[in-house]
Amino acid sequence: MADLKIELTNIEFKNPVMVAAGPPSRNASMIKKCVEGGAGGAVSKTISTVAAEIPKPCMAEYKHSFLNTELWSELSPKHWIEKEYKEAKKCGAPLIIGLGYTTKELTELIPKVEKFADAFEISTHYIGRDLTPVINTLKAVRVCTNKPIFAKLSPGIPDIEELGKTLEEIGIDGLVAINSVGPCLKIDIESGLPAMGSKEGYGWMSGAAIRPIALRHIYELAKVVNIPIIGVGGVTSGKDVVEMFMAGASAVQVCTQAIVEGPQAFNRINKELNNWLDEHGYDSIDEIKGITIEKMKKRESANYITNVPKIEKNKCVGCKRCVKSCVYQAISMVDDKAVIDETKCFGCGLCVTRCNTNAIMLTNQASQEYSY
Numbered sequence: 001m002a003d004l005k006i007e008l009t010n011i012e013f014k015n016p017v018m019v020a021a022g023p024p025s026r027n028a029s030m031i032k033k034c035v036e037g038g039a040g041g042a043v044s045k046t047i048s049t050v051a052a053e054i055p056k057p058c059m060a061e062y063k064h065s066f067l068n069t070e071l072w073s074e075l076s077p078k079h080w081i082e083k084e085y086k087e088a089k090k091c092g093a094p095l096i097i098g099l100g101y102t103t104k105e106l107t108e109l110i111p112k113v114e115k116f117a118d119a120f121e122i123s124t125h126y127i128g129r130d131l132t133p134v135i136n137t138l139k140a141v142r143v144c145t146n147k148p149i150f151a152k153l154s155p156g157i158p159d160i161e162e163l164g165k166t167l168e169e170i171g172i173d174g175l176v177a178i179n180s181v182g183p184c185l186k187i188d189i190e191s192g193l194p195a196m197g198s199k200e201g202y203g204w205m206s207g208a209a210i211r212p213i214a215l216r217h218i219y220e221l222a223k224v225v226n227i228p229i230i231g232v233g234g235v236t237s238g239k240d241v242v243e244m245f246m247a248g249a250s251a252v253q254v255c256t257q258a259i260v261e262g263p264q265a266f267n268r269i270n271k272e273l274n275n276w277l278d279e280h281g282y283d284s285i286d287e288i289k290g291i292t293i294e295k296m297k298k299r300e301s302a303n304y305i306t307n308v309p310k311i312e313k314n315k316c317v318g319c320k321r322c323v324k325s326c327v328y329q330a331i332s333m334v335d336d337k338a339v340i341d342e343t344k345c346f347g348c349g350l351c352v353t354r355c356n357t358n359a360i361m362l363t364n365q366a367s368q369e370y371s372y
């Protein structure tokens with residue numbers, strides 16, 4: 001069994017998969033369920049100085065993704081301070097307290113909740129996309145507490161590397177990337193109205209669909225900062241955790257998958273992570289951190305060599321998914337097994353990613369060099 005323990009800013013986590021700020025951490029009872037379900041740590045739902053009034057409907061599942069229009073906690077800070085944080089502290093996992101948004105709100109809240117916090121996660125979601133206000137807010141927060149501070153970044157900030165470097169310089173202990181993506185629109189075609197109850201009808205996207213966006217942010221940040229990055233956005237499986245670590249994450253968070261699957265998602269994800277590490281001969285999760293960054297240093301240019309995939313016949317189940325989607329018409333069925341015509345194959349790689357049984361593989365030298 002590989003070692004999944006991690007340490008962030010001197011805080012020990014039994015595994016790297018935390019529950020993110022959101023409905024699965026909306027109160028102490030849900031946090032407890034997530035920790036019992038295997039979460040290595042918890043970020044409590046973001047609170048602000050007043051309880052949020054949340055427009056409804058506020059959540060919808062949407063093909064490999066999820067929309068929400070939740071703002072911050074619908075529970076008041078008073079309620080969190082008197083009840084929820086105390087209970088959440090008893091759950092046996094590190095508690096990172098989620099806070100938002102303005103300097104005034106944050107500096108008012110921190111002294112009141114500090115005694116419950118192992119660390120803080122400051123959401124920059126409503127501060128905007130300009131770097132200066134985000135940096136100024138975090139500077140003000142930094143002088144307010146000696147506890148570790150993680151800054152949660154929203155996608156779409158134009159110069160994420162610059163922001164990451166400056167936050168490190170001003171003493172922020174870690175970065176959390178990313179918050180949900182948007183705004184987005186989903187329409188209920190029976191009513192013709194947006195699925196979300198917000199004033200404009202917009203929502204924010206999370207879930208598997210946003211993982212590539214999250215990975216790009218993690219990867220860019222990890223190349224320029226030394227502080228830990230907590231990856232969040234579309235983690236649904238142990239392999240997704242592997243991907244985030246390879247991009248440079250030191251831990252991950254899960255929100256949407258813990259909503260749709262329930263808190264037992266954490267145990268499953270950790271089990272899959274463990275299996276993957278064992279199968280690939282790694283003793284600890286730390287060994288895979290930043291692998292992609294290292295490999296990309298050696299890859300100087302894009303690869304223009306046509307890489308004709310190979311098919312392992314015994315794994316091919318004859319489903320024709322690859323045949324149907326080959327726009328180069330290079331794949332046909334022979335005796336119920338897929339066969340590739342090397343003269344037609346463009347090496348686009350799509351069939352490799354469409355095959356459900358891993359029967360199709362890229363095997364030429366270039367791909368081996370960059371595969372793990």
Ligand SMILES: Cc1cc2nc3c(=O)[nH]c(=O)nc-3n(C[C@H](O)[C@H](O)[C@H](O)COP(=O)(O)O)c2cc1C
Pocket residue numbers: 020021022023045046059066067068069070071072073098123152178179180205206207208210232233234235253254255256257
């Ligand atoms: C319904 C819902 C509510 C959320 N509430 C918060 C919140 O209060 N504070 C915050 O920083 N992020 C919040 N998020 C964003 C998540 O923490 C996370 O960054 C995002 O959903 C991407 O991760 P996921 O794909 O695992 O859900 C919320 C997400 C959802 C789906």
